[in-house]
Amino acid sequence: MGRKVYNRQFKMAAVQLVLEENLFVKEVAKELSIHPNTLYRWISEYEEYGESAYLSSLSVNGETLIIYKVLYCLLNETRNISERKRLLFSK
Incomplete structure (x- = not known):
């Protein structure tokens, strides 16, 4: 089975739950069935690239x-x- 791919909206929503709603990464990750390290990486990408984060190869x-x-x-x-x-x- 391949790796799970999440769309930009999903990633943005998850990051916003942590950054704007002040929820814990562990809590959000558990609710969304993702690994906390994945969410930490998405947060780092958002903090580095802002609104252009998660645009696949475009941001890279x-x-x-x-x-x-x-x-x-x-x-x-x-x-x-x-x-x-x-x-x-x-x-």
């Missing part, structure tokens, strides 16, 4: 982040062109 690899930003801009530009065409030809 700056080159990947740049590629995603370029793709995002290209997709937005394509959407804008499509919208302009629609408006132009709908008249």
Whole structure:
């Protein structure tokens, strides 16, 4: 059986229970059926990266982040062109 993978929302919620609700790591980890060391690691990642934590390779690899930003801009530009065409030809 492979390693369990948790999504960003789950990790953020777990970290917030400890940091904002002042619950104990051991208590939260037990309730969520995760190892306390896992939760400590998520907290460390959050404290280091803030809101960009848990974005997979994006928070680790700056080159990947740049590629995603370029793709995002290209997709937005394509959407804008499509919208302009629609408006132009709908008249």
